Amino acid sequence: MEAQVQRLATTSRPRTVKEYRYYARGFLTYLHANFPHVHKASQLRRDPHRLGWFRSRCEQRPPLRNASREKHLTLLRRLLRDVRDNGYPIPSDLIRREDYPVRDHYPPRPLPLKRICASNISSG
Numbered sequence: 001m002e003a004q005v006q007r008l009a010t011t012s013r014p015r016t017v018k019e020y021r022y023y024a025r026g027f028l029t030y031l032h033a034n035f036p037h038v039h040k041a042s043q044l045r046r047d048p049h050r051l052g053w054f055r056s057r058c059e060q061r062p063p064l065r066n067a068s069r070e071k072h073l074t075l076l077r078r079l080l081r082d083v084r085d086n087g088y089p090i091p092s093d094l095i096r097r098e099d100y101p102v103r104d105h106y107p108p109r110p111l112p113l114k115r116i117c118a119s120n121i122s123s124g
Contacts (some may be wrong), residue, residue: 001026004082004087023075027053050094066101073100 001024009017030053031038038049057069064072077095084090 001077001083004079004086007082019071020075020079023072024079026072027076028055041083044090046091046094048107055100066104069101070103 002021005017005020005024008020012020031049032050035049038044044050054069054073057064057072071096080090080094081092084092
C-alpha cells in the first residue's frame, strides 16, 4: 500500500497523502495484530478482515462520528481499488455501498435571541 500512497503523492496534496498513509497504516496495523497469518493481498477477505477492522473503528473510544467512519472507508476503498488495479489480487467486494454509515444529521441551529430581537427592531 505504501507504493500506492507514493503514486498518489504525485497528484495529491501533502495533507491528502498523509491521510491515506494514516488510514492504510491503521488498517495494516489492525491486520497484523489480529490476523498475523495474513501476508498477501490475495488473503484478504471481507469477513473477518475488513468487517473486523471497521467494527474496531466503531468501538473506538471516544467513538468516531459517522462522517469520520465514512472517510476511513472511502480512503481505504480507494487504496485497495488502486492496488487491485495495479495487478494485486484483492477481492472487489471488500467495501460495499451498504457498509457506509448513515450521514450524521444535525438540525439547524436556532438563531440567537439577540439577532432575532435586533432584526425585529430594525424592521418594525
